[in-house]
Amino acid sequence: MSIDNQIAVGSLSNIEITLINHDDIKESIEVSYYPGNLSISDSGYKKLLSADIKYMLLTFNYFENCKSGQKKYNYEIEVKKSWLENHFTVLNIYNTNKRQYKNVYMPLPSKNYTYEVIYPGGSVRRVTKKMLSNDCN
Numbered sequence: 792m793s794i795d796n797q798i799a800v801g802s803l804s805n806i807e808i809t810l811i812n813h814d815d816i817k818e819s820i821e822v823s824y825y826p827g828n829l830s831i832s833d834s835g836y837k838k839l840l841s842a843d844i845k846y847m848l849l850t851f852n853y854f855e856n857c858k859s860g861q862k863k864y865n866y867e868i869e870v871k872k873s874w875l876e877n878h879f880t881v882l883n884i885y886n887t888n889k890r891q892y893k894n895v896y897m898p899l900p901s902k903n904y905t906y907e908v909i910y911p912g913g914s915v916r917r918v919t920k921k922m923l924s925n926d927c928n
Contacts, residue, residue: 792824794853794864794884795892800826806851808835808870812843822849839875847872853884868906881909 792799806822808831820835831839839847847870855862866884874880884906887898896905896917908915 792826792829792882792884794866795855795886795889796883798826799824799853802854804852804854806849808839809848809850810838810841810844811846811848812841813845815845824851836875840872844872846870864904866904867902874908874910877910879910883907883909 792803794802803824806824806829808820808822810818810820812818818838820831820838822835823830838844849866849868849870851866853864853866855864864886868882868884884904885892885896886904887893887896888903899905905917907917
């Protein structure tokens, strides 16, 4: 998981996956994270794979240290079941309130961020307003 092109290290809290079934009943599963690994209990994983699940939301808080103090961001990402079938999935989140991303990415509806997903054999990329600068050019 990377946020604003920084690997999230020790800056995440209250991580959980909320399952919403076809009757719109919600259930939360606790998740632990360390860089490169999102861990879920066996019983929680079985719930994720249930056919009764309509959709899943990964929610968490992200803390960033700035000159003016610590900032807190709240994120809510819809997780697709197919992501769980891969050996790895990379989640890149971009805060569209920040100058370097504001003119590049469109935020998700009613949010101030967007995300991209990379997995073996494919990716989900967002259309950009303009190209990000590449330090190799």
